[in-house]
Amino acid sequence: MLTVRAPATSANLGSGFDVFGVALDRPADVVTVERADETTIEVTGAGAQYIPENPAKNTAGVVARELDAPAHIRIDKGVRPSSGLGSSAASAAAAAVALNALYDRGNTNEELVRVAAEGEAAVSGEAHADNVAPSILGGFTVVRDDGVLSINADVPLVACLPEIAVSTRDARGVVPRSAEMDDIVHTVGSAATLTAGMQRDDPMLVGRGMDERVVTPARAALIDGYDAVCEAASEAGATGVTVSGAGPALIAACYPERQRAVASAMVEAFEDDGIDARAYRSTVGRGAEIIENEG
Numbered sequence: 001m002l003t004v005r006a007p008a009t010s011a012n013l014g015s016g017f018d019v020f021g022v023a024l025d026r027p028a029d030v031v032t033v034e035r036a037d038e039t040t041i042e043v044t045g046a047g048a049q050y051i052p053e054n055p056a057k058n059t060a061g062v063v064a065r066e067l068d069a070p071a072h073i074r075i076d077k078g079v080r081p082s083s084g085l086g087s088s089a090a091s092a093a094a095a096a097v098a099l100n101a102l103y104d105r106g107n108t109n110e111e112l113v114r115v116a117a118e119g120e121a122a123v124s125g126e127a128h129a130d131n132v133a134p135s136i137l138g139g140f141t142v143v144r145d146d147g148v149l150s151i152n153a154d155v156p157l158v159a160c161l162p163e164i165a166v167s168t169r170d171a172r173g174v175v176p177r178s179a180e181m182d183d184i185v186h187t188v189g190s191a192a193t194l195t196a197g198m199q200r201d202d203p204m205l206v207g208r209g210m211d212e213r214v215v216t217p218a219r220a221a222l223i224d225g226y227d228a229v230c231e232a233a234s235e236a237g238a239t240g241v242t243v244s245g246a247g248p249a250l251i252a253a254c255y256p257e258r259q260r261a262v263a264s265a266m267v268e269a270f271e272d273d274g275i276d277a278r279a280y281r282s283t284v285g286r287g288a289e290i291i292e293n294e295g
């Protein structure tokens with residue numbers, strides 16, 4: 001029996017649609033695996049009632065199939081589904097790390113990112129790896145077709161999760177199919193600024209680098225209260241705010257001394273709009289870890 005904790009993540013960070021991701025300190029999924037003749041899944045925790053236990057429809061079950069590693073899989077959800085905090089990815093990442101160790105498969109973490117992305121494909125229709133990469137590797141990650149980079153960074157973040165659901169499938173449906181050249185140039189400038197900010201542990205550059213004009217406005221329209229929450233976060237000292245993943249969570253960067261105020265301002269702004277919300281204060285966190293191994 002083996003247990004792995006895999007963290008929530010925030011994908012895109014505005015300018016890095018389907019490319020950038022970052023591991024958060026919390027929340028996290030905890031996945032326990034035991035060898036079995038065929039895969040079965042049991043889900044408890046946040047939003048468990050919305051998550052299929054059929055292995056073909058659960059990201060962890062798809063990972064077990066991809067690794068040819070049948071197991072009884074217990075998923076304790078810390079990351080609520082349809083949150084924009086990489087819920088389906090956290091289970092996929094934890095299962096990949098756990099089953100790779102349980103069956104001694106010897107895959108590298110980079111190989112496990114590809115396996116876990118197949119789990120994501122099963123639920124969202126596309127194998128984007130920008131949540132599973134940081135959930136497995138930790139840090140700030142850059143995913144391309146030809147590989148994945150991970151760098152450690154020390155930048156305070158606030159993820160604010162309102163009590164509304166937006167499915168990744170729906171949020172991918174509103175992404176424009178084309179963009180104007182000046183918006184593309186702007187996005188490249190932002191993405192480079194954000195990457196430099198992560199390298200330098202500079203919250204101002206990270207926040208400025210979140211600015212993006214094509215995907216974010218289309219997604220923001222699906223999130224009640226978006227403009228008011230961004231404004232409140234900025235007034236409280238956020239250096240940048242954007243949609244986390246496919247939403248409805250928002251992610252903000254800030255200096256350490258402003259983190260508490262930014263978190264409160266975001267929650268209050270959602271509440272002023274009649275929407276309950278909670279904030280997670282985080283830094284750029286670690287990736288999936290084995291927390292129990294009973295041989």
Ligand SMILES: Nc1ncnc2c1ncn2[C@@H]1O[C@H](COP(=O)(O)OP(=O)(O)OP(=O)(O)O)[C@@H](O)[C@H]1O
Pocket residue numbers: 011050051052057058059060075080081082083084085086087088089091092123124131166167168169244245246247
């Ligand atoms: N192990 C799992 N954990 C969570 N959701 C799962 C899992 N397996 C399948 N799903 C399904 O995946 C969907 C949730 O994934 P979705 O990508 O919409 O949310 P998310 O992972 O929180 O968002 P994002 O990718 O934007 O951060 C739900 O339909 C849920 O039933």
Ligand SMILES: N[C@@H](CCO)C(=O)O
Pocket residue numbers: 011012017018019124128130131168171172245246
């Ligand atoms: N890059 C993905 C992350 C959500 O799974 C998206 O924004 O659709």
